[in-house]
Amino acid sequence: MARRRKGRAVDGIVLLDKPLELSSNDAVQRVKRLFFAQKAGHTGALDPLATGMLPVCLGEATKFSQFLLDADKTYEVTARLGIRTTTSDADGDVVSRQPVEVSEAQLLDACEQFRGDIQQVPSMFSALKYQGKPLYHYARQGIEVPREARDITMYALDVLRFKDDEVDMRVHCSKGTYIRTIVDDLGQALGCGAYVSKLHRSAVTDYPSERMVTLETLEYLVDKANAEDVSPSTYLDPLLLPMDTAVKRLPAVMLDDIALRYYRNGNPAQCDSETSLEVGQQVRVYDRQEQLFWGVGAIEPDGRVTPKRSVVRE
Helix, strand or coil: CCCCCCCECCCEEEEEEECCCCCHHHHHHHHHHHHCECCEEECCCCCCCEEEEEEEEEHHHHHHHHHHHCCCEEEEEEEEECEEECCCECCCCEEEECCCCCCHHHHHHHHHHHCEEEEECCCCCCCCEECCEEHHHHHCCCCCCCCCCEEEEEEEEEEEEEECCEEEEEEEECCCCCHHHHHHHHHHHHCCCEEEEEEEEEEECCCCHHHCECHHHHHHHHHHHHHCCCCCHHHHHHHCECHHHHHCCCCEEEECHHHHHHHHCCCCECCECCCCCCCCCEEEEEECCCCCEEEEEEECCCCCEEEEEECCCC
């Protein structure tokens, strides 16, 4: 007999404004408890020393978290010049101290090499896996392992403020970009060293920042519901974004009633689209009658759509 899941079947995405000094996993577990959700997962970890947007997927939305993990992101970062640390942030041990003799022109010139398509060697303090273990596992033991440079894209790197030994920047980057490494490399290029003293993720893809909520807000709403003797879902669920917002950059296809039955049984189904689609292309799948989202599929050579990640509905 299958074990009954604890919690309720709630589906959607909440944009959490993660606080300082809280791990992403701890943040997700707190959101899961507050929503009393059966399932929850995040879409790309934020360091405990970082704050900002952490989309938390609940229920069936967890099936599409990878799409947000792969999405571009925007950060507001403060770099402290003149000091290099082992972790490239304020938590690390100081490796070197150098005088800061950098002009604004030199700073702007150095930033040029970090724009566009570049390669980056991941930090030893990243969660990237090596032989089944995250790199930071080795780093904490003083072990350095080989890492291959990876292709990333810096869509924008804007200097917002430069005063004394501090630089505020806005960075819009592709997946897999380590901001600490960018700052460390920039410090090396300037000849004085640098580390991240403050990091805030302001955007994941084009999710609206005004929809972010804090843990304090969620806790307040739960207390408010309990005081009024109503279900917390009354106040919490309106904060959720639809699960298909995680994949809204994919083209959409529609299924009629017959095709939907095939699709829900895991079979390729005939679909309609307003745009031309390529073989293998991933698409969002909806039914024509109720406009419900049924998941992500891939286009077959005959034009049908095959289920890849399907939404289960009662």
